[in-house]
Structure formats: structure tokens, C-alpha cells
Amino acid sequence: MIEPPAENSIWTVVVAAGAGTRFGARKQFLDLRGERVVDRSVRIASTHSSGVVVVLPADAVDGRVVTGFESGATLQASATEVRVVAGAESRSASVRNGLAEVPADAEIILIHDGARPLAEDGIYQRVISAVADGADAAVPVVALTDTIRDRRSGVVDRSSLVAVQTPQAFRAPAIRRAHAGGSDATDDATLVEADGGRVVLVEGHPDNMKITDPSDLAVAGLLLDRRQETS
Numbered sequence: 001m002i003e004p005p006a007e008n009s010i011w012t013v014v015v016a017a018g019a020g021t022r023f024g025a026r027k028q029f030l031d032l033r034g035e036r037v038v039d040r041s042v043r044i045a046s047t048h049s050s051g052v053v054v055v056l057p058a059d060a061v062d063g064r065v066v067t068g069f070e071s072g073a074t075l076q077a078s079a080t081e082v083r084v085v086a087g088a089e090s091r092s093a094s095v096r097n098g099l100a101e102v103p104a105d106a107e108i109i110l111i112h113d114g115a116r117p118l119a120e121d122g123i124y125q126r127v128i129s130a131v132a133d134g135a136d137a138a139v140p141v142v143a144l145t146d147t148i149r150d151r152r153s154g155v156v157d158r159s160s161l162v163a164v165q166t167p168q169a170f171r172a173p174a175i176r177r178a179h180a181g182g183s184d185a186t187d188d189a190t191l192v193e194a195d196g197g198r199v200v201l202v203e204g205h206p207d208n209m210k211i212t213d214p215s216d217l218a219v220a221g222l223l224l225d226r227r228q229e230t231s
Helices: 037-046 091-099 121-132 172-180 188-194 214-230
Strands: 010-015 051-056 081-086 108-113 137-143 148-150 154-156 162-164 168-171 199-203
Touching (some): 010 037, 037 051, 037 108, 051 091, 091 188, 108 172, 121 137, 121 168, 137 188, 168 172, 172 188
Antiparallel strands (some): 108 168, 137 162
């Protein structure tokens, strides 16, 4: 087993630069049980990182939209450093803007979608441990429960298929090298794999949903209510 990384060598890039076209609003700034979606994502990430880079829309960074990060309001009980940068036209380009702000001595870099505010501690721990054990990338996944059909060839055997989540963890050199060529992908582990890196899958969680439309935000609130009731 490879020695686990030093506590101060793990950084997380939270990507929240979307325009909210499908949602109809900037979902990352909407309220989720008294806390904005992006604030919750950053807060959870901060408990597993010595630093967090938040990638936001450009007008949020230059002050036309109040972000809450400048005052440290999102991390009142944390010593985690938070840096804010502007996003770009594509998700991958936004990730690269975030990576540029991660210190050069970081050993493990996590990349997390800001629209997944329900990522639990266990997912962070599993992806970090997998990379500490030698993987170039670790991806949380969940089994598919719906029947899957290819439009051309009919029903697909779902037993070998999984749905991909974030946070994804990476050896810092692997993710930096994968993004160096400027390629685009909806999933960062895809770029690492294309670059020859070893990607391992770890257990995700069904609650770790990505908020895409207004009904997802309502469901996320109900899931948080359930967590509070059972805690």
C-alpha cells in the first residue's frame, strides 16, 4: 500500500460555473434548506481538503452576483482555504481554470460538480483512499435500475453498466497531464483514461444526485429532511 497523502496535500475543485439553461435559473445559487446549493457542496468538500477552488460564472467572481465566499460565510467553522476563479465556456475549460489555482505541491486533486450538494463523507473517503492506494483516478458509481435501450439495437444488458458521480479523485500529475492538451469531456476520469491512466470504480450513493431541473431541487430537500430525521 502506498503511504496516504499528507493532510495538507489534498485539494478539491468545485465546478459551479454553469448558466443553468436547462434548470431555468442558476441552480448553484438557489436555496437548499437554508443553504445555497454551491455553499453546501463547498462546505462538505472543505472537510476533506486543505483547500477548495470554487469555479463560478465570471459575473459572480467580479462582484455582480454576491457569492458569499469573500466573507468566508460558507466555512465559518473551517480553516480550509477557499479560492474563487471564473469559469469558461465548457466544463473542461472551467476545470482547467480551477486546476491552475491548485498549489503545485498538491498530491491528490478532487473534482466535484457543485450541483451535487448531497455527496456524503463516505464517497470522499473512498475516492481519496483509492488514489492513495495507487490508482490514477477514482470514480464513484451506482448501479442502473431502469431498463436501458439503445435507440438502434434495442434493450442493453445493464449488468455491466453504472452511472458515474462526483467527487472524482486523481493523482495530481495525472489530472494535470490529462487536461494539458485542452481536450473536452463530460467526465474528467475519461481524459485520464485516454491519457493511459488507471481508473478504478468505488461505491457511490443513490442520494448523490445531480440537480438538473426544479424537481431535483425539491427531491434534494426531502432527502436532507430524511437524513436529519434519522441522525
